[in-house]
Amino acid sequence: MVSSSFKAGFVSIVGKPNVGKSSLMNKLMGESLSIISAKAQTTRHRIMGILNGEDFQIVYSDTPGILEPKYSLHEAMMNYVKVSLEDADAILLVVSLEDTYEQELFERFQRINTPVFLVINKIDLAKGTQVEDKVAYWKNAIANIRDVVTVSAKTGANVSELLPRLLAFMPQHPPYFPQDEYTDRTERFFASEIIREKIFLNYEQEIPYSTEVVINAFKEEETIIRISATIYVERNSQKGILIGKGGSSLKKVGMEARQDMEAFFAKKIFLETHVKVADNWRKEKFKLRQFGYLE
Numbered sequence: 001m002v003s004s005s006f007k008a009g010f011v012s013i014v015g016k017p018n019v020g021k022s023s024l025m026n027k028l029m030g031e032s033l034s035i036i037s038a039k040a041q042t043t044r045h046r047i048m049g050i051l052n053g054e055d056f057q058i059v060y061s062d063t064p065g066i067l068e069p070k071y072s073l074h075e076a077m078m079n080y081v082k083v084s085l086e087d088a089d090a091i092l093l094v095v096s097l098e099d100t101y102e103q104e105l106f107e108r109f110q111r112i113n114t115p116v117f118l119v120i121n122k123i124d125l126a127k128g129t130q131v132e133d134k135v136a137y138w139k140n141a142i143a144n145i146r147d148v149v150t151v152s153a154k155t156g157a158n159v160s161e162l163l164p165r166l167l168a169f170m171p172q173h174p175p176y177f178p179q180d181e182y183t184d185r186t187e188r189f190f191a192s193e194i195i196r197e198k199i200f201l202n203y204e205q206e207i208p209y210s211t212e213v214v215i216n217a218f219k220e221e222e223t224i225i226r227i228s229a230t231i232y233v234e235r236n237s238q239k240g241i242l243i244g245k246g247g248s249s250l251k252k253v254g255m256e257a258r259q260d261m262e263a264f265f266a267k268k269i270f271l272e273t274h275v276k277v278a279d280n281w282r283k284e285k286f287k288l289r290q291f292g293y294l295e
């Protein structure tokens with residue numbers, strides 16, 4: 001039986017690309033759920049992490065960075081941002097140590113009814129009185145914020161300060177998800193995210209932004225998981241770059257992805273990858289729908 005004092009709610013983690021949202025969520029969850037890379041815009045999906053406590057359940061969503069809609073893909077991403085602001089019981093608005101107020105991006109937080117906590121991340125890089133100065137700066141910049149918390153998602157410093165603050169705003173509500181679940185994403189999703197991360201880490205320029213990964217088969221056997229994935233690119237020339245000389249680049253991606261999958265799924269993995277060209281998928285909504293970006 002769930003007690004009547006049980007608290008449950010939704011927390012959205014928002015902010016510009018690369019400020020450390022995924023890293024923060026991973027630290028809050030204590031699990032590696034969201035892919036992390038040094039390149040911007042790696043998080044396209046709304047990923048949920050479900051933190052289950054004795055008498056609470058917090059559902060985190062790690063949203064795409066706040067962006068200007070340039071392609072249809074970006075518009076779909078912006079919808080996730082909007083919905084996650086309205087849905088939430090609390091918002092963690094993450095900024096990097098060096099960030100400053102930008103009217104266009106932060107204006108929406110001046111009036112929002114949902115409680116907003118401003119999280120200054122990357123304090124491990126701070127010098128002198130930079131942290132105190134930034135706290136004062138942001139308190140002054142956004143009048144509406146409940147509190148400013150300074151953290152390092154990299155070292156984990158101060159991350160534990162966030163939970164009690166969030167719990168204060170979680171309504172009394174029975175759990176939304178079974179209490180033994182920690183995400184609403186499928187194993188296929190994590191498999192595709194791991195491959196996507198390796199593409200981000202191994203290629204320069206437009207390749208990572210032009211690819212999409214679809215898992216065609218995910219078969220779990222007693223001692224091994226057999227995974228077949230198709231990597232879609234926009235143009236034939238990109239296919240060549242992705243595969244590399246004699247298949248060497250794709251082989252490296254496959255090997256690195258397999259190693260991470262073996263750690264993630266705690267099982268031996270057989271991974272097979274194919275590359276296909278899907279012309280201009282970013283601009284074509286029906287393809288976006290097919291890939292699950294549009295509902």
Ligand SMILES: Nc1nc2c(ncn2[C@@H]2O[C@H](COP(=O)(O)OP(=O)(O)OP(=O)(O)O)[C@@H](O)[C@H]2O)c(=O)[nH]1
Binds near residue numbers: 020022037065151
């Ligand atoms: N020094 C330092 N680096 C950090 C910290 N948190 C994150 N990073 C780095 O910043 C980069 C971006 O981190 P992510 O967690 O992917 O950022 P994000 O905001 O989720 O990025 P998008 O998915 O593009 O929206 C990575 O290279 C992280 O290792 C931190 O506290 N300190």
